[in-house]
Amino acid sequence: MKKLVIKNLHKIFNIENKKVKALNNVDLSIGDGEIVTIVGRSGCGKTTLLRILCGLEQKTSGDMEIISKDNNKSNKIGIVFQEPRLMPWLTVEENMAFSLIKNKNKDEVRTKVNKYLHMFGLENFRNAYPAQISGGMAQRVSLGRTMCYDPEIILMDEPLGALDAFNRRKLQNEFINIFIKNDKTIIFVTHDVEEAVYIGQRVIVLENGSVVNDIPIPLDYYRDVTSIRFVKIKEKILNNFRGNNIG
Template structure:
């Protein structure tokens, strides 16, 4: 299993000869088998941070230390990401899309068992032969999640995976993510701009603004949480007050 430490992390982009600071001196400790949400306004650097963690971007300064059996040689094998858009291949079925992450797996029995375990867990068994255009947006996002789970990463990064869904599918998949966390004990880092979602899902909420961390807030509430409870609303207000003082 794995956690990570981020120390003195900076990221700058050079745009038209202007140096734009996107991430500014981030220091984060994410423990093994924890569910951490990162919340902030659009453009605060959340997605850039995830792209650095999964190796799609390189930081300008600072270090990332993966705790456990992770190092630079196996980061792509052990870190999985779910994007806001499902990014399914339209010419492949649901089952084939989920199997794509196992294309290099030599043990075919293991691959088959893993695919069908996650088809069942995500309620996709009856749609395994359907193509992406034949399923709903919520189901497509479940397929994308299943593809990542089949890869069996130690750390799962989620970049606003529910941002394009209606409220009904959003709530259903929020509960699905909690189920997956409780059953599989993965380390999950979930980016969102929805404060309610951040409090509902995270054991800890990291609040970002303008490329910096302005606060880390522990959420000491049992799953599953009540959006209308006094404790939930107090944490929600604490976060919102950071932006609207």
């Protein structure tokens, strides 16, 4: 059981002798097994927040803590980027297994990789190289690699931004399946409001580096994007970005 608590988080970049505030007094609490989406304009601090959470960027000030109720000190965090970032000289199977490189039990590695090859419909492409598969399939390989690592918390930085509408919705549903079946905490960054509402149990709205709204999504999976309730929630989020007032 994990809970991620962020308190008074600040990040300032020094660019050409000027201080640029990327994150400003961010307070968030994300419970164990939640799927939370973060939405905001380009440059609002979404990616910076994820990079701090996974240790790729250092915070300027503030606190971040993963609280465990079961004394499990693993606290493994995985991240899926917008680009698949696969190694072109490795096959699909080998790319997935890369996160298990320290595991010397070959049978255990094979079992885990086969599980996610099956989950993402990639069994027939296990021996293909990244140049031989589609962008949507490559992103599934990237997600499978992260799942093989078996993190408690999965960070996703606009992982579907480069996909066409059909593959985008298909992978959105696969992310939801992962959440339902694997009891993972997922933090999913996107600039697409409809995607944020479709996937998230909560939508966090970031503006100018600050959390300006935290909106619960009281809808069951899988969601009808044309329903009145869905459209109203989407409109509520969009209202945060209209005019000078942030709601």
